[in-house]
Amino acid sequence: MTPAAVRNAQTLERAFAGRSLWADARARLFRNKAAVTGMAVLGIVALLALFAPYVSRFAYDGIDYSVVTCAPDWWPFEAACKAGPGHWFGTDTVGRDLFVRVLYGARVSLAVGFVATLVSLMIGVLYGATAGYWGGRVDALMMRVVDILYSLPFIFFVIILMVMFDRNFYLMFVAIGAVVWLTMARIVRGQTLSAKQKEYIEAARAAGVSPFGIITRHIIPNVVGPVVVYVTLTVPDVILIESFLSFLGLGIQEPLTSWGVLIADGANTMESAPWMLVFPALFMAVTLFCFNFIGDGLRDALDPKDH
Amino acid sequence: MIGYALKRFLGALPTLFIIVTVAFFMMRAAPGGPFDAARKLPPEIERNVKAAYNLDKPLIVQYGIYLERLAQGDLGPSFKNKDFTVAQLIGIGLPVSMRLGLLAMALAISLGVSLGVWAALRQNQWQDYSVMTVAMFGITVPTFVTAPLLTLLFGVYGVHIFGLEFNLPVGGWNGGAWRNMALPVVVLSLPQIAIIARLTRGSMIEVLRSNYIRTARAKGLSANAVVLRHALRAALLPLVSYLGPAVAGILTGSLIVEEIFGVPGIGRYFIQAALNRDYTLVMGVVICYAALIVLLNFIADMIYGLLDPRVRLS
Numbered sequence: 001m002t003p004a005a006v007r008n009a010q011t012l013e014r015a016f017a018g019r020s021l022w023a024d025a026r027a028r029l030f031r032n033k034a035a036v037t038g039m040a041v042l043g044i045v046a047l048l049a050l051f052a053p054y055v056s057r058f059a060y061d062g063i064d065y066s067v068v069t070c071a072p073d074w075w076p077f078e079a080a081c082k083a084g085p086g087h088w089f090g091t092d093t094v095g096r097d098l099f100v101r102v103l104y105g106a107r108v109s110l111a112v113g114f115v116a117t118l119v120s121l122m123i124g125v126l127y128g129a130t131a132g133y134w135g136g137r138v139d140a141l142m143m144r145v146v147d148i149l150y151s152l153p154f155i156f157f158v159i160i161l162m163v164m165f166d167r168n169f170y171l172m173f174v175a176i177g178a179v180v181w182l183t184m185a186r187i188v189r190g191q192t193l194s195a196k197q198k199e200y201i202e203a204a205r206a207a208g209v210s211p212f213g214i215i216t217r218h219i220i221p222n223v224v225g226p227v228v229v230y231v232t233l234t235v236p237d238v239i240l241i242e243s244f245l246s247f248l249g250l251g252i253q254e255p256l257t258s259w260g261v262l263i264a265d266g267a268n269t270m271e272s273a274p275w276m277l278v279f280p281a282l283f284m285a286v287t288l289f290c291f292n293f294i295g296d297g298l299r300d301a302l303d304p305k306d307h
Numbered sequence: 308m309i310g311y312a313l314k315r316f317l318g319a320l321p322t323l324f325i326i327v328t329v330a331f332f333m334m335r336a337a338p339g340g341p342f343d344a345a346r347k348l349p350p351e352i353e354r355n356v357k358a359a360y361n362l363d364k365p366l367i368v369q370y371g372i373y374l375e376r377l378a379q380g381d382l383g384p385s386f387k388n389k390d391f392t393v394a395q396l397i398g399i400g401l402p403v404s405m406r407l408g409l410l411a412m413a414l415a416i417s418l419g420v421s422l423g424v425w426a427a428l429r430q431n432q433w434q435d436y437s438v439m440t441v442a443m444f445g446i447t448v449p450t451f452v453t454a455p456l457l458t459l460l461f462g463v464y465g466v467h468i469f470g471l472e473f474n475l476p477v478g479g480w481n482g483g484a485w486r487n488m489a490l491p492v493v494v495l496s497l498p499q500i501a502i503i504a505r506l507t508r509g510s511m512i513e514v515l516r517s518n519y520i521r522t523a524r525a526k527g528l529s530a531n532a533v534v535l536r537h538a539l540r541a542a543l544l545p546l547v548s549y550l551g552p553a554v555a556g557i558l559t560g561s562l563i564v565e566e567i568f569g570v571p572g573i574g575r576y577f578i579q580a581a582l583n584r585d586y587t588l589v590m591g592v593v594i595c596y597a598a599l600i601v602l603l604n605f606i607a608d609m610i611y612g613l614l615d616p617r618v619r620l621s
Contacts (some may be wrong), residue, residue, distance in 0.1 A: 148322055155559045156577065156593050160333055163581040240449050247451045247563065248578060260451070267455035267567065271463050281452045288447040 025225075028301040035297025038290035045287055049106035057086060058097035060104040061255035067095045069273045080272070090275045092265065101257055102280050108258040109284070112173060113239040117231055119177025120238075124184025125227065129215045131185070132192025143189065146182050154179045158241070162250040172251060176241050180234055187230055191223035198222075225302040232295035236288045243284065259284040315608065319601045326597045327590070331373065334586055335366055360386065373590075382594070383587040387580070393591035397573055401595065404565070404572030408557050410492045415499035415553070420546070422500070423507025424539065430512055438504060445501025450560045454494045454567045461490065491568045495560050499553050506549055511542040540614075547611045551604035558596055 029035055048055055071079030072090040089098035131142035158175045195201065196219065204214050239259075245251040246260030254261075259280050266277030348356065357363045361372055376383060382393035426438040514520065515538055523533045558574075565574040573592050580588035 148325060155562075156596060157329065157333065159562075159578070160330065160581055160589065160593075236447070243449065244451065244559075244563070248566065263451060263455075267451070270455050270459050274459065277455055277459075281448075281456070285444075285448050285452065289443070292443065292447055 025301045029297050032297040032300060034293040035301075038293035038297070041286060042290040042294070045106060045283070045290075046110060049103050049110055052100060052103035052107060055103065056088075056097060056100040058100050060096065060100050060257070062096060064091070064095035067091045069093050069269065069276075070095075071273070071275055075275065077274075089279045090273070092276055093269060093273075098262075098276060098279060101262060102259075102283050105257045105259045105262050105280060106283060106287070108252055108256065109239050109242060109260075109287075112176065112242040112258070113235040115173045116176040116180070116238045116242075117234045119173060120179075120181035120184055120234060121227070121231060123177070124181035125188050125220060127181070128185035128188025129192050129219055129223070132189040133196055133211065133215050133219060135193070135196075139189070143186075146185055150182055155241070155244075158245065159248070159250060162245055169252065172242065172245065176238050179241070180237060184227070184230060184234070187226050188223055191226055192219050195219050195222050229295055229299045229302060232291055232298055236291040239284070239288065239291075311612070312605075312609065315605055319605060322601060323594070323597060327374070327377065327594060328370075330590055330593045331370055332366075334584070334589060335369075360384075377594075382591040385580075385585055385588045387583045387585040387588070393587050396576060396588060397591055397595055400571060400573035400576055403570060404561055404574060407488065407491055407495065407564070407570060407572060408554075408561060410488065411495035411499070411557055411560075412553065414492060415496040415503055415557075416546075418496075419500045419503025420507050420543070422504040424511055424534065424542075426504065426508045427511035427515065427542075428534065435508075439508070442501040442504045445497050446505075450494055450498065450563045451567070453497055454490075454564060457490055457494060458567075487568075491564045491570055495557055495564050498560065499556060502556075503546065503549070503553070506545055507542060510545045511538060514538045514542045517541075544611070544615055547607055547614065550607040550610075551600065554603040555600050558599070 052060070067081070067084060067087065068091065070081040070084075070087065070091045071077075072088055073082050073085065075082070075090065087097050087099065089102060092098055092101065127142065127146075131139045158179060161171060161175045201214060201218060204218050209217070242251055242258060243260030243263065246258045247264045249264070252258045252261055262280035263277065263284070266273075266280055270277045354363065361369055364372075373383070382397070385391050385393050385396055388396060422438050422442075426435040429435045520533060520538055523537045528537075561572060562574040562578065564570065565572045566578065573595065576588060577592040579585075580592065
């Protein structure tokens with residue numbers, strides 16, 4: 001081929017380059033202002049949390065009795081004392097820097113959010129895909145189990161678990177993950193039921209692929225859209241459950257902290273030191289908003305038929 | 308209909324049985340017991356105490372005894388609150404919690420439905436956007452943030468609105484006085500108002516697009532009649548099936564609200580009892596909650612069947 005012909009072929013290829021469904025979805029997602037803002041803000045919060053030890057010169061457990069319950073320097077209202085430079089969010093009741101504690105709280109809350117969601121994702125996807133793929137009696141039995149579990153007052157079992165096993169940090173991941181996988185299983189099952197009628201599954205079966213191979217290689221990749229949406233909406237749920245437990249004093253233990261613990265402390269001292277309530281609450285609310293915006297954006301992007 | 312109700316009722320029994328079993332063994336699997344006081348009891352006294360509560364028997368026998376008594380409606384004595392049976396404690400706490408929960412539920416449904424309908428009728432106008440923004444706040448900001456914030460505003464600072472000074476008590480029950488109930492009820496209902504408003508808006512928009520609404524309008528019915536008599540009925544159907552989850556949400560919220568506002572309901576018992584390893588009281592409260600949720604789901608299904616002939620008998 002002459003160079004000119006090669007160049008022609010290349011331009012042609014570029015002109016007709018197919019856009020995958022994922023590329024379409026990505027374009028739609030990035031056109032959604034709320035979702036993009038959500039991603040940006042969430043990225044900033046995550047980065048701050050990740051580099052918390054380097055962002056502030058104070059240690060998260062550094063007690064300083066000379067600045068007990070002090071407002072930040074810029075605090076416009078009346079306060080007993082000012083915390084001095086560097087304490088951007090003021091200090092708590094034993095003089096620890098609130099800014100760095102909020103960031104450490106973000107670390108715990110986000111970590112619990114992601115890990116517990118991952119746990120629920122793995123259980124839910126495998127369970128749902130299995131039930132949906134086999135169908136018939138297996139499906140009926142497996143979904144009956146989910147129905148029964150659904151009607152249990154789960155938060156009470158989580159509380160019992162946390163109380164009885166002495167507030168074990170790792171148990172919290174498992175306990176929360178075990179609570180939120182149910183909806184995931186239902187969604188995946190529904191998707192699988194419709195996916196398995198498709199020709200490519202029939203082709204795979206005709207080619208002799210094992211059931212496990214069909215589920216993991218062919219069905220799960222094709223039901224990923226709704227699952228991604230649900231995952232982004234599960235993370236804030238999990239963060240809420242964790243803070244709920246921590247607020248009741250059943251989650252993270254001192255000197256480690258999470259947003260729930262900080263909000264609980266802030267609620268106790270809000271009359272004299274409202275900043276201790278306002279900043280953790282603000283960080284948590286903003287983060288939860290971001291996840292909700294991203295989830296809504298993803299739903300619109302991945303499922304254009306909805307509109 | 309009655310056959311279906313009976314079937315559903317019998318179907319709920321295994322669920323309750325599983326709840327009782329799981330809760331029982333989960334608590335017993337944990338280290339520690341109700342009589343692990345700071346001051347150690349002499350061994351012979353400890354043995355007597357344990358024998359009195361059957362705690363010296365093998366676990367499976369204890370389970371059998373518990374089930375047998377439960378079947379006769381006996382929830383047993385409380386381990387920590389001496390002189391009280393679990394039934395008595397629940398009898399004291401439940402009316403308080405119920406009153407709070409029912410009021411919150413009534414507020415959530417009336418306000419949520421009105422806001423949802425209003426937003427649907429003004430779809431994509433500023434009214435719609437503002438209602439949905441506020442609803443977004445209600446859903447994402449949790450109870451344990453709104454409770455202290457509202458207390459700060461209306462209790463501590465005493466905000467003035469429309470010339471009225473709000474200076475509500477920050478806690479306590481005071482025999483269920485209105486002033487004491489206002490904040491807990493509002494806090495408890497906020498997330499539910501938001502969810503119900505969203506649900507109602509969504510289904511209302513869908514219903515308003517349907518053919519029979521166009522027919523009703525074409526017949527020349529007034530806008531009010533179309534909305535209230537024709538659209539609203541169909542639009543409220545999804546709300547009925549949300550009734551069960553709503554009650555679960557309010558129960559969960561009541562744990563926080565009762566703790567923050569010092570309301571003497573069963574939510575507070577539950578946390579204290581779990582911390583104290585008061586086995587029977589924890590079981591009693593869990594059974595009570597589970598029964599409530601199962602009952603509400605049952606009622607929701609019944610109402611759904613009555614309202615929508617298509618799901619009847621299926």
